[in-house]
Amino acid sequence: MPMLTLDKVNTYYGNIHALKGITLSIEKGxxxxxxxxxxxxxxxxxxxxxxxxxxxxxNVRLNGxxxxxxxxxxxxxxxxxxxxxxxxxxxxxxxNENLEMGAYSLKDPQxxxxxxxxxxxxFPRLKERHTQVAGTLSGGExxxxxTGRALMASPNILLMDEPSMGLAPxxxxxxxxxxxxxxxxxxxxxxxxxNALMALSIAHRGYVLQTGEIVISDSAExxxxxxxxxxxxxxxx
Amino acid sequence: xxxxxxxxxxxxAVSVFMWGFRILIVSVILFGTxxxxxxxKYTSEQWIDFVVQGISQGSLxxxxxxxxxxxYGILRMINFAHGDIFMTGAFGAYFIATWLNNIGFIDGNPxxxxxxxxxxxxxxxxxxxxxxxxIAYRPLRGAPRLVPLISAIGASFxxxxxxxGFFGPGVYAYPPIKALxxxxxxxxxxxxxxxxxxxxxxxxxMAILYSIVMFTKTGKAMRAVSENKDxxxxxxxxxxxxxxxxxxxxxxxxxxxxxxxxxxxxxVNFFIxxxxxxxxxxxxxxxxxxxIPGAMVGGLVLGIFESVGPSLFLEGLGxxxxxxLKDAIAYTMLVMILLFRPSGILGERLSGxxx
Numbered sequence: 063m064p065m066l067t068l069d070k071v072n073t074y075y076g077n078i079h080a081l082k083g084i085t086l087s088i089e090k091g092x093x094x095x096x097x098x099x100x101x102x103x104x105x106x107x108x109x110x111x112x113x114x115x116x117x118x119x120x121n122v123r124l125n126g127x128x129x130x131x132x133x134x135x136x137x138x139x140x141x142x143x144x145x146x147x148x149x150x151x152x153x154x155x156x157x158n159e160n161l162e163m164g165a166y167s168l169k170d171p172q173x174x175x176x177x178x179x180x181x182x183x184x185f186p187r188l189k190e191r192h193t194q195v196a197g198t199l200s201g202g203e204x205x206x207x208x209t210g211r212a213l214m215a216s217p218n219i220l221l222m223d224e225p226s227m228g229l230a231p232x233x234x235x236x237x238x239x240x241x242x243x244x245x246x247x248x249x250x251x252x253x254x255x256x257n258a259l260m261a262l263s264i265a266h267r268g269y270v271l272q273t274g275e276i277v278i279s280d281s282a283e284x285x286x287x288x289x290x291x292x293x294x295x296x297x298x299x
Numbered sequence: 300x301x302x303x304x305x306x307x308x309x310x311x312a313v314s315v316f317m318w319g320f321r322i323l324i325v326s327v328i329l330f331g332t333x334x335x336x337x338x339x340k341y342t343s344e345q346w347i348d349f350v351v352q353g354i355s356q357g358s359l360x361x362x363x364x365x366x367x368x369x370x371y372g373i374l375r376m377i378n379f380a381h382g383d384i385f386m387t388g389a390f391g392a393y394f395i396a397t398w399l400n401n402i403g404f405i406d407g408n409p410x411x412x413x414x415x416x417x418x419x420x421x422x423x424x425x426x427x428x429x430x431x432x433x434i435a436y437r438p439l440r441g442a443p444r445l446v447p448l449i450s451a452i453g454a455s456f457x458x459x460x461x462x463x464g465f466f467g468p469g470v471y472a473y474p475p476i477k478a479l480x481x482x483x484x485x486x487x488x489x490x491x492x493x494x495x496x497x498x499x500x501x502x503x504x505m506a507i508l509y510s511i512v513m514f515t516k517t518g519k520a521m522r523a524v525s526e527n528k529d530x531x532x533x534x535x536x537x538x539x540x541x542x543x544x545x546x547x548x549x550x551x552x553x554x555x556x557x558x559x560x561x562x563x564x565x566x567v568n569f570f571i572x573x574x575x576x577x578x579x580x581x582x583x584x585x586x587x588x589x590x591i592p593g594a595m596v597g598g599l600v601l602g603i604f605e606s607v608g609p610s611l612f613l614e615g616l617g618x619x620x621x622x623x624l625k626d627a628i629a630y631t632m633l634v635m636i637l638l639f640r641p642s643g644i645l646g647e648r649l650s651g652x653x654x
Contacts, residue, residue: 114529138535150530152523163523166516167535215535 071120080106082274093251095261098271104254113137143217149208153197164214181210202233258295334615355494357602358501362556363579364594366549372525372589379451382576383458388554391423392416393567400474409478424554425547462569473561587646
């Protein structure tokens with residue numbers, strides 16, 4: 063049984079029909095990517111899974127359990143964490159406080175400090191700056207913080223919204239290496255990206271979204287060689 | 300984009316006018332101050348009295364202002380019922396203190412006779428604030444900003460007239476605490492015990508609140524929610540629960556202020572929350588709304604100016620009964636500080652980042 067499934071999910075912003083029957087599934091241990099242009103519904107899909115938006119029709123299931131009865135803050139306790147678009151670090155909180163907020167759902171102090179060590183091992187830069195206010199960090203450091211913060215909750219599934227946005231190529235490489243490492247440590251990843259080439263280079267499978275619908279679903283390897291994908295999202299002729 | 304010559308001229312004219320206005324105000328104040336000091340009507344003891352009175356009054360404003368500023372920080376909403384929350388605390392304390400006084404408890408244990416009414420007032424104020432939040436504000440979350448504002452004004456009137464209905468329009472006298480009569484002499488200056496107790500108690504409450512906000516899990520979550528509710532929810536923070544805690548903690552401060560106010564002025568009435576509420580709101584804006592240390596500083600600054608200002612600035616200008624103008628001073632102060640620092644004393648410049 064897949065770990066996470068979306069079954070004919072329809073999500074609206076007011077009257078705008080943003081997701082038109084999205085069906086997808088993610089197996090435990092996978093990196094799955096959603097690619098697509100602006101307004102395709104990638105972020106909306108993640109926000110629907112994390113409970114910030116509720117589907118009007120269809121449902122999101124985690125290990126078979128329907129998540130629609132849970133509020134966003136309860137879904138974290140189910141093992142789903144999200145790195146929001148634009149990073150969303152708490153700018154006036156310190157790096158440490160941001161990480162503590164990431165572990166808000168955990169009760170056991172030892173687990174929290176273990177997770178913090180793990181984050182500092184993944185991102186030594188954050189350790190150097192742990193007392194600094196997050197608003198003073200560079201874009202790359204903020205992305206590290208947002209990723210680390212999501213890991214603080216010991217998630218089984220990590221949802222990542224455009225981690226490469228606005229970052230220099232070197233930092234994008236670093237973040238994507240880290241995503242692979244996090245995945246190897248056993249975290250299932252759903253990655254939303256505009257940078258389709260980078261996303262497909264680390265993902266196992268991918269879905270292509272267009273105006274709220276899934277138009278192609280295939281392995282990452284096949285997507286990279288798919289002429290439509292190459293033309294529309296990889297900038298190849 | 301190029302602006303036309305006439306627009307640039309207008310900009311220049313406006314800024315010249317604003318600077319002229321600022322310079323005019325500062326010179327009027329300087330002139331009044333210098334001529335008051337030259338006239339030498341007040342002794343230095345009297346000046347100290349004014350300042351001490353200002354500090355204890357100002358620390359009450361500060362304590363109430365915290366509730367305005369915390370709720371604004373988290374919901375971007377002015378809780379106009381907050382002054383009346385202060386009044387409900389004072390009423391609660393009045394009843395329990397009167398009872399304690401009648402059984403002779405306050406005379407025997409003045410410290411507990413002070414602490415029990417304070418704790419009870421905090422409890423009363425918090426409970427009422429949580430009810431107001433649940434009934435009058437939460438259903439309107441997400442409505443345009445004016446809607447909860449009107450609802451807050453409605454809640455304010457509701458509380459005032461509900462208390463008037465239950466307890467009548469009369470003034471109740473808060474029981475005297477004999478241990479607080481008289482003066483303490485500090486560095487050769489006699490200062491009323493009540494004023495010292497009020498200032499110290501208010502400072503202690505503020506220290507407690509500040510530690511809660513800075514160091515506890517709930518306090519950190521409050522700061523996270525005030526930055527971004529959606530992201531806070533993604534951390535597993537129950538945003539509604541944090542909002543309720545914010546109302547409760549702010550109201551507890553107002554409740555404590557209600558008791559301290561009763562110690563200073565001895566009067567409890569359904570309407571006592573109105574003026575301190577408006578003043579505390581002014582203090583919160585003065586300090587930079589949304590900013591907790593700002594509310595504390597704003598309250599103190601307002602209290603001291605209100606107390607010292609009439610004699611210091613106005614007396615020298617030849618105004619006959621300057622003390623009658625104490626409220627005018629308070630609001631002139633507000634306008635002046637905002638003229639120089641539109642975001643308040645400790646407020647951040649409002650940049651585009653608050654989307």
